[in-house]
Amino acid sequence: MTERLKEDQPIFQQIAELIETNIIENELKANDRIPSTNEFAKHYQINPATAAKGINLLVDQHIIFKKRGVGMFVTEEAKQIVLKKRKDQFYDQYVKPMLQEAERIELKEEQLSTWIKEAFQNGNESNKLN
Amino acid sequence: MEMKATNLTKRYAHKKALDDLTLTLNGEKIIGLLGKNGAGKTTLMRMLAGHFPATDGRLTINDKAPFDHFPVTKDICLIMESHNFHEKFKVKDVLNISAKFHPNWDMDYAKYLRKSFRLEEKQKVKTLSKGMYSALGIIVGLASLSPITIFDEPYIGLDASFRSMFYDLLLESYQHNPRLIILSTHLIDEVSKLFEEVVILHDGKLMLHEKADDLADKHILLSGNKEEIDQFAASKNIIHESSMLGQKTIVLYDEEVSDTGDLSVSKASLQELFVYLTKEEVNGYVPSSEA
Structure with a gap:
């Protein structure tokens, strides 16, 4: 979790997204303990209350649960919840801006489709190698 | 701890430093106190530390007035930009004397901090560089463990590396001894x-008093096509706007927005907010030879 924080987004949101990304990349698995608010505060030089707000967003969505006096942990269903959320956001966050730029630079739909197909094929091959 | 200013006014001979200020700060929090030069920050902090009385209105700490009242001020440690310590003292003397004024003083912690900032016990205050003088103030403020610890621009002359260490130490100190910490700064x-x-x-x-995490939701930076921005923001509270090549960027104050369409939305940084809220407009100086 050593990504740098960005200036143009709320910090608590970035803390939440960082944990989510670690969950879908299997860096954090179900029942793993996540760093405490003080650990986040120290690492990113942020107020502990800001870190707590980010973590509480995930508690509200059942991605993280608290064990009183022990710490905070990843729930069993965390990965499924985050995956669904990220998929729901995918069109707006990635497809829409890509299509806007494509239109701006007069890229044809066929060209885009070809690239996406090729990228998927290449991606699948490199996945097989892993 | 709770500090409460009610219609607080402080008048010096020629001007009002505080003008009918009503503000409550409480809990165990790190609070940023911002303002341009002359906005009244130092006056407010020195009044909290009991340095002088109000001209009008009330200032209380846990319902008691701090002016000239040690039972209240013993719980407060104010570190100013300068004039904190007598020039003839040694670093060691400063720490020993501070221990007598601050009931929660932690001498082991003070020594640990002194070593972190590489100060020698026997160095005289007079011989300290600006940065090391600031470091001594930081050491006293942190080791005081005062329920209200106030830093007024505590790091004049301190380099970026020591400043970053100060932030680490401040968070660490706050974690071990949660208390009300007020920090005034220009390095927003x-x-x-x-x-x-x-x-x-x-x-x-008082211009603004908010939770830091709420700032991002309430005050936003929008940019996009000029016409779309103008249409969108027609009746909104704009504190800053600038256009270039058909694109326009605006900062909205205290507006919650939805349906922003193709406009790009991001959070206004605290520094941007501060500047746009308090900046005077420059009208453009025309040298007389060109007039």
């Missing part, structure tokens, strides 16, 4: 992440 970008609450004073009045 550097420290804004440390704040739980932010107060902005302007001309002796």
Whole structure:
């Protein structure tokens, strides 16, 4: 979790997204303990209350649960919840801006489709190698 | 701890430093106190430390007035930009004397901090560089463990590396001894992440008092096509706008927006907010030879 924080987004949101990304990349698995608010505060030089707000967003969505006096942990269903959320956001966050730029630079739909197909094929091959 | 200013006014001979200020700060929080030069920050902090009385209105700490009243001020440690310590003292003397004034003083911690900042016990205050003088103030403020610890621009002359260490130490100290810490600064970008609450004073009045995490939702930066921006923001509270090549960027104050369409939305940084809220407009100087 050593990504740098960005200036143009709320910090608590970035803390939440960082944990989510670690969950879908299997860096954090179900029942793993996540760093405490003080650990986040120290690492990113942020107020502990800001870190707590980010973590509480995930508690509200059942991605993280608290064990009183022990710490905070990843729930069993965390990965499924985050995956669904990220998929729901995918069109707006990635497809829409890509299509806007494509239109701006007069890229044809066929060209885009070809690239996406090729990228998927290449991606699948490199996945097989892993 | 709770500090409460009610219609607080402080008048010096020629001007009002604080003008009918009403503000409550409480809990165990790190609070940023911001304002331009002359906004009244130092006056407010020195009044909290009991340095002088109000001209009008009330200032209380846990319902008691701090002016000239040690039972209240013993719980407060104010570190100013300068004039904190007598020139003839040695670093060691400063720590020993501070221990007598601050009931919660932790001498082991003070020594640990002194070593972190590489100060020698026998160095005289007079011989310290500006940065090391600031470091001594930081050491006293942190080791005081005072329920209200106030830093007024505590790091004049301190380099970026020691400043970053100060932020680490401040968070560590706050973690071990949660208390009300008030930090006044001009280096907003550097420290804004440390704040739980932010107060902005302007001309002796309260301009803003909010939770730091709420700032991002309430005040936003929008950019996009000029016509779309103008249409969208027609009746909104704009504190800053600038256009270039058909694109326009605006900063909205205290507006919640939805349906922003193709406009790009991001959070206004605390520094941007501060500047746009308190900046005077420059009308453009025309040299007389060109007039």
